[in-house]
Amino acid sequence: VGRNFWTVVSNFKFMSFLVIFSGFYFVFWQEFIALPLYLHKFVAPDVNIEYLLAVDPAVVILFTIPVNYLVRKWKPFRAMTIGLLVSSLSWMLLTIGALLPVMNSLAGALGSLGITIKGTTLLVSVALVVLAAGELILSPRLYEYVSRLAPPGQQGVYMGFAFLPVAIGFYTAGAVGGRLVQYFAATPDRAHQLWWVISGLGFLLSLAVASLATAIEALGNRLLEFVPANVSLPPGILLDLLPATLVGFTFL
Numbered sequence: 333v334g335r336n337f338w339t340v341v342s343n344f345k346f347m348s349f350l351v352i353f354s355g356f357y358f359v360f361w362q363e364f365i366a367l368p369l370y371l372h373k374f375v376a377p378d379v380n381i382e383y384l385l386a387v388d389p390a391v392v393i394l395f396t397i398p399v400n401y402l403v404r405k406w407k408p409f410r411a412m413t414i415g416l417l418v419s420s421l422s423w424m425l426l427t428i429g430a431l432l433p434v435m436n437s438l439a440g441a442l443g444s445l446g447i448t449i450k451g452t453t454l455l456v457s458v459a460l461v462v463l464a465a466g467e468l469i470l471s472p473r474l475y476e477y478v479s480r481l482a483p484p485g486q487q488g489v490y491m492g493f494a495f496l497p498v499a500i501g502f503y504t505a506g507a508v509g510g511r512l513v514q515y516f517a518a519t520p521d522r523a524h525q526l527w528w529v530i531s532g533l534g535f536l537l538s539l540a541v542a543s544l545a546t547a548i549e550a551l552g553n554r555l556l557e558f559v560p561a562n563v564s565l566p567p568g569i570l571l572d573l574l575p576a577t578l579v580g581f582t583f584l
Contacts, residue, residue, distance in 0.1 A: 339486065340493050346481050350496045355537040356416045356470055357501020358508070362423065362530055363388060363463060366509035367456070370426075373513065374523040375452055387457050391464035399468040408477040413542045415470025420534025422462035423527040431455055 341347065364385065371379045403411050425431060436451030475494055482490035512526040
């Protein structure tokens, strides 16, 4: 067991990949950390948070197969980057003031049908649906990519370590999300700006990953011009080198 553990931990490429994409789980875990505090403190103390927290899993259960069918031809890194971008966008919806009157009107229309719901609840529900959409796009391809990085016979161990970003994201989300809520508690009229910070971190990571992936692919295609025609390279070799390259850029 110890040898298998060390084999995985010493794989810099794989561990780099996990650290990079823990950013997604930082954004995702705010659903359970910053969002309930934000709603109770700044929006509506009596909000039905239990209902809202059921939106994400319901969307995942209902739409996992359709969404994965639609994105089945996307390359793993493209899908993971877009998934992170979509999830980051979800929290920005809570900062768009023009959406609340629309949701209030929709809530009124539903009320005429006997469905009682607040506009705020609808707005948060929409944000959580978008968050779930990002999760649906990213998560399956994340585990697919992990299986590709694993050496022969080590797939099970590597798939276990694939949950490390979940833990990293959870602890960083708690440390940052809680402090953001505490910071904005002094200025409730600016409380929505905490979502700028959370979404901004996700957007920056998405942009960095997408830009570097594009640059590395272009560089790889250029280098391939110098490879003799009778030499065959392993398929996906440039993509497999991407995680370690990203971390190298991070520390420059």
